[in-house]
Amino acid sequence: MAQNHQPHVQTKQDEFVEIPMNIERGTATLINQTGGNRKKRQWVTIVICISFVVIGQSIARLLENFYYDQTHRLDYDDSRQYDGAWTQSLLQSVGFPLLIIPFLLFPSRKQSNPPPITSDRPSVKYLAIIYPCLGITMAAHGRLSATAKLSIPFGIFTLIYTTQLFFTSVFSRIINKTRFNRWIFISLAFAIATGALTLSTSFGGEPDEAEESWGKGSWSAFFAAVIFSLLLCNVQNAFDSVISKRDEASNRKPSFAVVMEMLTSPCLAASVMSAAALLISGEQHDLRREMEGFSKGKASYVLAMAGQAAAWQIYWVGIVGLVFVVSCVFSNIISVITWPIVSALVVVFFNFMDDDFDAFKGAAFATAVLSISAYVYKLKKEEKETDDSSS
Template sequence: MAQNNQPIFQTKPQEQFVQIPINIERDSTTLMSQTGNSNRKPNHWPTIIISIIFVIVGQSIAKLLENFYYDQINRSEYDESRQNDGVWTQALLQTVGFPLLLLPFIIFITKNKRSRHQQPPITSDQIHYKSLAVIYICIGIIMAVQGRLAAMGKLEIPFGVFTLIYTTQLFFTPIFAAFINKIKFNRWVVISVILAIITGALTLSSSFGGEPDEAEENYARGAWAALFAALCFSLLLCNIQNVFDSYIFKRTELTTRKPSFASVFEVLIFSSLVATIISIVGLLIAGEQDDLKREMNEFSKGKGSYRMVMVGQAVSWQIYWVGIVGLVFSVSSVLSNVISVITWPIVSVLVVIFFNFMDDDIDVLKGVALITAVLSAVAYFFRLHKENRMAN
């Protein structure tokens, strides 16, 4: 009997440790120097790279279409009473495209169900459905408020001033991440954040199609809007990471399954639904539905182009959000914020190429911003590379 039992105790535990991903995650030191949560998904370079591409592509296209929109509606002819026309519309465009995420969400969920093998039942108490629903509502409210404030800030103050103030999100995010997400920073992450702050500040020479005239400028209101928009964006990212760490990753631990990218779509779909409802209500209360009809009729390139611009913004914003939340899922809220900001110089250069606002040009500041953006990314990725080597 002893001889028959010995091979079993020698082989079966090894096979189980290889097959259960959650044990690999516990043994990995990856990201544990940045977060206090051992349930986080280890750095997975393909996911990180794809998410970064989504952020760059989504944000670039969305910003180009936004500039094109403001350029074609002849906003320079608006009087003071129409100063903030379309701010709820711009907030709505950032989230209204969420139904596009339903198909990939269903695909991921179906794939995960096929890979399950006699998982233990999970009660609603274990998953905390009610708590998760409340958090999604809170995230949706923050998304709607952030989109509205950012849209208003850009129409109230010069875009360079808005950019400088909006860069403060890189101050807020590490603070929130330290308290909410228990992230522990190392020198490479700090260097990356500092370089990202410099990058954001150097994009002050960028142009924007909806920039107000001197008579339209309202520095007090615009500055506060930009500051609170930055604060909301930082709070948004850190709360999304808290959802992953405190709920979704714990849920996958209970089922002994590796965290799935489906959770990215889950967070976005439910939060965006709430944000979309809020933006629609705000749009209707502000009477912007009448402005939309007028803008469509007066759009320089025609009604068809107007529809394409609006749909294009909605789609590109969803691409952007998948990348942003994907980086939170794969690494942290801090990296997500860094990548979002260091994309600004790329958008700035593209605006110069495609538009001619106030004789804007690719100047020294834009060139230096691109360099510091690359250095910021390199610093963060170097740290991730070191952590992966330590894990292996």
């Protein structure tokens, strides 16, 4: 389903097995293969991944707002402005042990003739380099985005952060050799509009005028957008260039289980980096003070932090799953068009600066629907054209 894949992906003719852990990857499985049941399973996986993105991002952002609201972030002074920044970065990756659960619920089928270990050695070397690099990228993105949101008004952060769609398109063309057609451009245009129209969203950790640091916040938001784009494109590149070749060399079927593999090691590296930075900065001393001063009590504080860690893992499974099944561009589009849902939920559950539903939020929902509709139409159109040519 991705716009462009290496030839070895196009020739796969493996059978589908169980969803969600053992579904095949690649454009060929949805567009170039004719099995109706296989196509249906592929679309079901896409819907599940989109649901994970919506649910994970919504819960994580709501709990993040809850955290800043209950720690009275709006009352902080300059010396405590960036309290919790490394903590928020750590929460985005530290829940990775939860990824073991799918392997317990959906055990993979054993191969009757397991491949020799030597066939995996080249890919192991590459992955040993790729995974830590992805983890460092995740940690840097988490820290930069947290810093940006604590430095500039959230509306400005949103406008700058939306540029990730542009960078993902550019990097995808360079790194993944993606080919774009008019429907992808239309989808991207509506997704950019969706991100920009969420500028009226409020945020519990937004700085007051005395705390604003426009230079630091703007550059942090900009580099967070660039790094997130690079992360998605390199995840797709790892799937296409390393993992697919490894599975072919080992005579294994490419399954959704590699999404968990793709997340576990980088999240471990990101957690180690964020935890080390948290300890070096002395931020661990603030955690006890925050817990004791949490308005809803210590138990609510622990639950809010644990809930964020779990929600972020749900989000990452959805995001990386969409890269695996479709492409990094589609994954990024889905991530951005989820923002209006988060914006609406913030209005429902919180009352920051008298935030309310407005024309911008309504327009953002409309452009989000148009964005995903354009991309899905593109995928269905390619599927139909392939079916016609094969009949």
